[in-house]
Amino acid sequence: MMTFTVEKEIAGRLLSIEAGKVARQAAGAVTVRYGDTVVLATVVTAEPREGLDFFPLYVDYREKTSAAGKFPGGFFKREGRPTTKETLTMRMIDRPVRPLFPDGYREEVQVQILVLSADQENDPDLLGMIGASACLSISDIPFDGPIGAVRLGFVDNEMVSNPTHSQLESSELDMVISGGIDSVNMIELESQEVSEEKVAQAVLQGHEVIKQIVEMQAELVGQCGKSKKEVTPVFSEDLLVMVRDKVADRLREAKTIAEKAKRNEGVEALRAELVKELAPEDVVGPYQASQVSAAFSKVEEEVVRRLILAGVRLDGRGPEDIREITCEVSVLPRTHGSALFSRGQTQALTSVTLGTPSDEQKVDGLVEEYTKKFMLHYMMPPFAVGEVRPIRGPSRRDIGHGVLAEKSLSPVLPAVEQFPYTIRVTSDILESNGSSSMATVCGATLALMDAGVPVKDPVAGISIGLVRGEGRDVLLTDILGEEDHFGDMDFKVAGTQNGITGIQLDLKIGGLSHDLIVAALGCAKTARLAILREMLATIGAPRPVISQHAPRILMVKIDPEKIGKVIGPAGKTIKKIQADYGVGIDIEDDGTVTISGMDSVAAEKAKETIQAMTAEAQVGRIYDGRVMSVKDFGAFVEILPGQDGLCHISELDDSYVAQVSDVCKMGDSMRVKVIAVDDQGRIKLSRKAAMREEQSSQ
Numbered sequence: 001m002m003t004f005t006v007e008k009e010i011a012g013r014l015l016s017i018e019a020g021k022v023a024r025q026a027a028g029a030v031t032v033r034y035g036d037t038v039v040l041a042t043v044v045t046a047e048p049r050e051g052l053d054f055f056p057l058y059v060d061y062r063e064k065t066s067a068a069g070k071f072p073g074g075f076f077k078r079e080g081r082p083t084t085k086e087t088l089t090m091r092m093i094d095r096p097v098r099p100l101f102p103d104g105y106r107e108e109v110q111v112q113i114l115v116l117s118a119d120q121e122n123d124p125d126l127l128g129m130i131g132a133s134a135c136l137s138i139s140d141i142p143f144d145g146p147i148g149a150v151r152l153g154f155v156d157n158e159m160v161s162n163p164t165h166s167q168l169e170s171s172e173l174d175m176v177i178s179g180g181i182d183s184v185n186m187i188e189l190e191s192q193e194v195s196e197e198k199v200a201q202a203v204l205q206g207h208e209v210i211k212q213i214v215e216m217q218a219e220l221v222g223q224c225g226k227s228k229k230e231v232t233p234v235f236s237e238d239l240l241v242m243v244r245d246k247v248a249d250r251l252r253e254a255k256t257i258a259e260k261a262k263r264n265e266g267v268e269a270l271r272a273e274l275v276k277e278l279a280p281e282d283v284v285g286p287y288q289a290s291q292v293s294a295a296f297s298k299v300e301e302e303v304v305r306r307l308i309l310a311g312v313r314l315d316g317r318g319p320e321d322i323r324e325i326t327c328e329v330s331v332l333p334r335t336h337g338s339a340l341f342s343r344g345q346t347q348a349l350t351s352v353t354l355g356t357p358s359d360e361q362k363v364d365g366l367v368e369e370y371t372k373k374f375m376l377h378y379m380m381p382p383f384a385v386g387e388v389r390p391i392r393g394p395s396r397r398d399i400g401h402g403v404l405a406e407k408s409l410s411p412v413l414p415a416v417e418q419f420p421y422t423i424r425v426t427s428d429i430l431e432s433n434g435s436s437s438m439a440t441v442c443g444a445t446l447a448l449m450d451a452g453v454p455v456k457d458p459v460a461g462i463s464i465g466l467v468r469g470e471g472r473d474v475l476l477t478d479i480l481g482e483e484d485h486f487g488d489m490d491f492k493v494a495g496t497q498n499g500i501t502g503i504q505l506d507l508k509i510g511g512l513s514h515d516l517i518v519a520a521l522g523c524a525k526t527a528r529l530a531i532l533r534e535m536l537a538t539i540g541a542p543r544p545v546i547s548q549h550a551p552r553i554l555m556v557k558i559d560p561e562k563i564g565k566v567i568g569p570a571g572k573t574i575k576k577i578q579a580d581y582g583v584g585i586d587i588e589d590d591g592t593v594t595i596s597g598m599d600s601v602a603a604e605k606a607k608e609t610i611q612a613m614t615a616e617a618q619v620g621r622i623y624d625g626r627v628m629s630v631k632d633f634g635a636f637v638e639i640l641p642g643q644d645g646l647c648h649i650s651e652l653d654d655s656y657v658a659q660v661s662d663v664c665k666m667g668d669s670m671r672v673k674v675i676a677v678d679d680q681g682r683i684k685l686s687r688k689a690a691m692r693e694e695q696s697s698q
Contacts, residue, residue, distance in 0.1 A: 004223040006216045010034070010150075010209060011162040013122070017134050017216060019224050028139030030220075032131040034162075036119035038067075041111070041131025043139055048106035051290045053297075055101060058110045059094040061086050061128050067118040068366040084399055085365055089113075089125040091400045093132050096178040096186035099508050100144040104234045109141060118366040121164040126151055129178055134217050140226040144510065147185065148213030149178040152202040154194070159202055161209050165367065175199070175503075177206045181214050183511025190407040193457070193499035196521040203517055235291040235298075239278075243295040244302070247274055251303045258315045260345055260433055260480075261386070271296050304486040308467045308474055314482055315344075322462070322478045322527055327442075327538035329450040336547040337451025341443035343478065343531075345433035350443035352451040354550040355422040356596040357586040373422045374413055378402030378440055380429035385481075401437040402427070405461075408441050408494035408502030409448070412456040419454055420553050420594055421546075434480045435463035441494045441502075442535060449539050452546035459501055460531040461494035464520045468509060475520055477527050493524035497532060551584075552600040554607045558614040560591040565642065566610055573613075581606040613641045617674050617683050622690045627668045630660050637672050637685055645683025647672055652687050663687070 003020040016033045023029035026042040049056075063086055064079060065072045072079055082090070093111070101109075113128040129149035137146040153163035153171035160167060168174055173191035177184050184207055189199065247270055254266035274296055279289040304314065317323070323344030332338035337352035360371040378401045382389045394402075405427065413423070425447060427440040438461030445458045465479035466489035476483055484490050488509045494502040500521075505512075512520075558566065566587065567574045574585055583597035583606045593610055597603040617623075623639035635652070638644040647670070652663045664670055673690040677683050 004220060006220045006223075008212060008216050010212060011160075013162070015130075015213070015216070017130070017220055019134070019138055019220060026135070026139075027141060028135035028137075028226075030131050030134045030138070031116075032127040032134065033117075034127055035122040036117055037115075037122040037124050037127060038117040039124050039127040039131050040114045040116055041128065041135045042113075043109060043111045043132075043135045043141060045110075045141055046108040048108065051288075052106050053290060053294055055098070055105055056108045057094065057098055057101070058108070059090045059097075059113075059132070060110070061089045061093060061113040061115075061125070063115040063118070063124065063366050065366065067115045067124075068120060070366070073364040073369075083365060084363075084403065085125075087396050087399045088403055089128055091396055092125065092176065092186070092188060093129050095506050096129070096147055096149070097132055097136065097143070097145070099185065099510065100147070102142050102144070102231045105142060105231050106234065107141075111136070115366070120367055121166065122162070123151065123165065124366070126162070126176065129176075130213060130217075134220060137217050137221050138225045140229050142228045142231050145180070146214050146217035146221070147178050147180050148210035148217070149176065149186075150206045150209040150213070151176050152206050154198065154202070159205050161205065173198070173202065175202050175206070177203060177210070179207060179210050179511050181211055183513055184210075184505075184517065185507045185509075185511040187503050187505035187517075189500065189503035190410070191500055191502070192411045193496055193501055195499050196518070196525060199500055199503070199521060200514070200518050204514060207514070235287075235295040239287060239291060240295050240298060242278075243274065243292065244299050246277075247296065248299055248303060251300055252307065255300075255303055255307060255314055256312065256316075260315075263314065267300065301486045304482060305467050305469055308476065308483070308487070309469050309472070313476065314480055317478075319474060320477045320523065320526070322530060325531060325534045327446055327535055329446050329539050334549055336550040337447045337449075337453070339443050339446035339450055341439050341446060341535075342431075343435075343439055343442075344480075345431055346436050346439045347429070347431040348436060348439040348443035349428045349430055350440065350447040351426050352444075352447045352453070353424045353426075354451060354453075354546060355424065356551060356553060356584055357420070357422060357588075357594050358584065359422040359424075373416065374406065374410060374425075375423070376402050376406035376409065376425040376427065376440075376444060378405060378427045378429070378437070380432055380436060384429045384432040384436075401440065404437050404492065404502060404504050405440040405444055405494075408461060409444055409455075409459055411501045412459055412496060413448075414454045414456070417555075420555050421453075421550075423448070423453060432481065434478065434484060435461075435490070435492065437461070437504075438463050438492055438494060442531060446535060446539060449542040451550070452543040454542050457496035457498060458532055458535055459494055459496055460528045460535060461492060461502070462524050462527040462531060464491040464493065464523050464527075465489055466491070466512075466516075466520070473516060475523050477523055489520075491520045491524065493521065493528065495525075495528055497529060551596045551598055552603050554595045554603050556593045556595070556607050556611055558591045558593055558610065559616075560589065562614040563587055563589075563591065566593070566613060577606055577609055581609075585610075609641070615640050615643075617643060617645065617677055619674050619677060622671060622673045622693065625670045625672045625685070627664050627666050627670055630664065630666055632660065635660055635664055635670075637670055639672065639674070639683070639685070643683070645672075645674065645685040647685040647687055651675075651685065651689065654688050654691070 005018045007016040029042040115124040133146045136143040152175040175189040178186040257263040328340040335351040429436045441461035465476035490506040492504045581602040586594045625637035625639045634648040672685040
């Protein structure tokens with residue numbers, strides 16, 4: 001057994017890629033190690049299915065909890081369906097590798113990444129990206145790689161390559177980029193309103209690291225790489241020329257119809273006519289229907305791209321024009337906040353639900369379990385694009401778009417101390433023709449403001465497209481679905497007036513130059529500010545009060561040592577408070593008590609009860625007490641719930657007291673002053689001191 005290994009120090013840690021030792025029946029397999037994090041990346045292929053008109057690439061990434069020495073949560077104690085983190089990583093790996101397969105390649109390709117060891121400091125998602133590229137590069141599968149990947153953070157005013165989990169906690173940005181030697185082909189970013197200049201700086205620094213990782217993989221290919229397969233074209237050049245001659249001019253006319261539905265009807269009628277002519281049913285001829293349809297799609301792409309390069313967009317707009325925007329808020333009567341955001345034929349209906357700490361989401365994985373107070377869930381039903389398809393759970397796309405919007409909005413949400421609610425935003429896409437994820441960002445911002453969430457700044461998002469040809473690049477603001485499908489780029493950028501909060505870059509070409517990235521960021525900023533003006537014309541600031549249908553939440557801090565007193569034996573005390581006032585109570589280990597209920601007056605009374613139960617007796621303060629017991633030497637008086645002190649017989653009155661019962665009996669109310677608290681917490685009280693102080697103040 002011969003093994004092949006390449007190693008290099010990257011950002012102060014050794015990165016190694018090894019092939020030939022494991023998973024030798026796969027078309028390509030590597031293990032990638034960085035620190036004590038190790039992943040296995042494999043790729044296999046299958047013969048193409050007959051009539052397939054797309055490239056069937058499947059990327060699967062799984063984090064086995066055994067990698068971190070943990071048991072899976074839940075009843076079954078084994079991994080189940082992919083977590084959100086795993087799904088997002090699958091998408092992040094798919095996006096940069098998919099454009100690097102040749103046009104017309106139809107073999108089924110499955111890339112699978114397994115996390116075998118996790119040190120909880122170096123995120124395995126990055127190694128999964130590198131491993132996917134490496135196993136494809138050494139295999140016989142046609143792949144125009146390799147590519148590298150790097151994560152950037154900004155910690156202590158310094159750009160850091162491949163920051164650890166602990167460093168990311170204090171970083172202004174979390175950015176992953178990938179690319180080849182000459183260009184970048186994927187960006188994913190979550191940041192705290194950083195400038196376009198800082199993003200560009202991060203891309204430059206990250207690309208230098210990417211080059212080193214690409215060189216490592218090239219060395220590995222030189223050691224053990226296989227010869228690449230030849231790709232059989234789906235259709236011949238002769239067929240393409242014939243289809244072009246027959247329909248190109250008519251397609252150009254159809255593609256200039258402004259209305260999407262009519263435009264699509266015209267195009268599909270042409271397709272059906274051509275297939276019927278060149279590949280009629282029940283007739284054996286030189287061409288198959290699937291080949292004719294594929295050639296038609298290629299000509300359709302050529303027509304759309306030439307129109308755009310000539311300055312003609314499908315709906316008649318200029319390159320920098322944004323479609324008409326309309327915004328509405330408070331569109332749903334019983335939600336805590338709602339909005340309807342429309343941009344051309346893209347429409348997002350968003351709603352906000354405000355909840356209590358008990359509504360927080362628990363997240364378990366390779367790192368320590370944590371909770372989330374903000375969730376954004378995106379769904380695009382089939383009617384949004386006029387289609388019929390099975391309705392199941394959220395797709396990878398739904399999950400990815402929702403998390404992109406969630407990351408873009410998280411930096412502007414208020415601190416827990418300012419706004420203790422758990423927040424859930426739902427986005428239902430009612431109509432889609434380009435960048436529904438960015439419409440979700442805009443709609444969610446409006447709904448949050450409508451709900452009275454004190455966001456620091458409103459967030460808007462826009463998608464910038466690209467068509468490359470005839471020796472030049474044309475950037476398109478606010479791309480349509482067809483411009484995304486037939487174009488070369490979908491560059492989604494979200495942010496406030498002050499800076500960027502989220503980016504997701506998808507490419508269909510090999511990569512972008514740094515200058516083109518800077519230009520696209522500039523177009524996105526101009527468009528973002530224009531959209532923000534439209535949004536703020538609808539609702540200028542968050543509403544001063546939350547919805548009457550949302551729970552009221554109060555917070556109070558108590559001594560952690562007194563948590564048990566509030567809870568009581570077997571929860572008896574806290575259950576009684578909840579029942580008496582109709583509230584919910586959550587207590588954290590640090591002594592933070594959250595009281596929630598629909599009745600604000602009752603919630604306030606519950607808060608006062610808890611404060612009284614946990615209050616400390618203050619020396620020099622006068623309390624309304626209640627006599628709990630009478631002894632020969634004095635009376636025990638309760639001054640706070642569960643706290644009493646001794647008022648000695650000598651402290652009952654200025655005059656001589658022969659018997660305690662001459663002054664008070666059990667159950668009497670008594671004004672007393674705390675005159676001392678000893679080291680053991682015993683409280684000494686005085687009735688006569690209280691009387692003197694109150695008389696002197698009259």
